[in-house]
Amino acid sequence: MSDTRTDVPEISVVLPVYNEADGLRTLYDRLVGVLDGFGRSYEIIFVNDGSRDGSWAGIMALANADPRVCGVNLSRNFGHQIAITAGMDLSRGRTVVVMDSDLQDPPELIPELYAKYADGFDVAYAQRRTRDGETRFKKLTAKLFYRLIRRMTSIDIPVDTGDFRLMSRRVVDDLKRLHEHSRFVRGLVTWVGYNQAPVFYDRKPRYGGVTKYPFAKMLRFAIDGITGFSSEPLRFGSHAGLLFAMASLALMIGFMVYKLAGGQGLVPGWTSLIVVLLFLGGVQLLAVGILGEYIGRIYDEVKRRPLYLVRDAVNIDAPERPPHG
Ligand code: UDP
Ligand code: MG
Numbered sequence: 465m466s467d468t469r470t471d472v473p474e475i476s477v478v479l480p481v482y483n484e485a486d487g488l489r490t491l492y493d494r495l496v497g498v499l500d501g502f503g504r505s506y507e508i509i510f511v512n513d514g515s516r517d518g519s520w521a522g523i524m525a526l527a528n529a530d531p532r533v534c535g536v537n538l539s540r541n542f543g544h545q546i547a548i549t550a551g552m553d554l555s556r557g558r559t560v561v562v563m564d565s566d567l568q569d570p571p572e573l574i575p576e577l578y579a580k581y582a583d584g585f586d587v588a589y590a591q592r593r594t595r596d597g598e599t600r601f602k603k604l605t606a607k608l609f610y611r612l613i614r615r616m617t618s619i620d621i622p623v624d625t626g627d628f629r630l631m632s633r634r635v636v637d638d639l640k641r642l643h644e645h646s647r648f649v650r651g652l653v654t655w656v657g658y659n660q661a662p663v664f665y666d667r668k669p670r671y672g673g674v675t676k677y678p679f680a681k682m683l684r685f686a687i688d689g690i691t692g693f694s695s696e697p698l699r700f701g702s703h704a705g706l707l708f709a710m711a712s713l714a715l716m717i718g719f720m721v722y723k724l725a726g727g728q729g730l731v732p733g734w735t736s737l738i739v740v741l742l743f744l745g746g747v748q749l750l751a752v753g754i755l756g757e758y759i760g761r762i763y764d765e766v767k768r769r770p771l772y773l774v775r776d777a778v779n780i781d782a783p784e785r786p787p788h789g
Pocket of ligand 2: 564566568670675
């Protein structure tokens with residue numbers, strides 16, 4: 465379907481959607497309520513990330529009734545971070561807001577984010593003061609994750625901050641020039657730099673549906689974040705190797721001195737041998753695994769596949785060839 469957009473809007477809102485059919489209408493109503501009240505021109509871009517429920521039909525219905533609503537239908541489920549990227553690629557606004565479509569990120573915060581932009585900041589990121597309606601386990605792992613990633617990477621990724629943020633046009637254009645496939649968008653935004661400011665908020669429970677981030681996916685996401693911004697883990701192998709080499713040297717000298725001094729009774733201990741063997745085997749496998757993570761990533765990058773493919777679109781012209789190829 466053809467592009468209904470003419471003027472450049474002040475705000476583009478990008479919403480990744482994966483099986484969120486039940487909440488779309490409420491989301492739209494709340495968004496439009498806030499944005500109409502705010503009085504700046506806007507567009508709303510839904511990116512359907514291969515949903516298996518009626519999400520795409522819901523998006524089309526909204527877009528057909530309101531030309532400010534655009535929809536992009538990806539050819540399959542590419543994952544949250546890529547869905548966000550697709551939405552940003554297609555946005556045209558002078559500023560771009562990225563938020564989840566499950567109403568965990570309140571649309572009511574948008575004017576506050578925009579105020580930071582008006583103050584001269586290029587990025588206003590929403591930092592969670594509290595998280596409601598999430599399991600203890602999720603809160604704990606999320607907290608650990610944000611702190612770990614800060615320690616391990618060289619860039620200053622803000623803690624307790626998801627992808628809910630407002631970015632200026634130049635930041636979005638800069639992001640388009642970052643081609644990596646294992647995308648950790650919040651890290652990329654931090655990497656871009658300029659002036660960035662937090663806006664604090666309380667994260668709400670989901671409006672409906674279930675989280676699309678089960679533990680395995682969260683782990684994958686954490687590994688993507690760390691490996692994407694740090695080669696620190698690669699040093700683990702050499703550090704561990706050095707440690708064990710030194711320890712064995714100390715042991716060797718110890719035994720030699722003991723023998724030379726006429727010490728007796730060095731019975732070969734099977735238990736300690738097997739323990740050391742297993743331990744070293746484990747450390748070696750871990751080091752090889754870490755190498756594998758990075759090699760896998762290099763492999764993903766050199767294939768140079770497009771980041772995503774668009775099946776169809778409504779109220780927007782989807783590019784023949786998306787960027788990032
Ligand atoms: N999402 C997506 N593709 C995916 C997984 C999630 O587009 O493969 C969207 C999802 O619809 C939601 C946002 O990303 O709008 C965040 O996902 P979710 O709420 O499940 O994550 P959580 O808030 O539990 O961390
Ligand atoms: Mg959520």
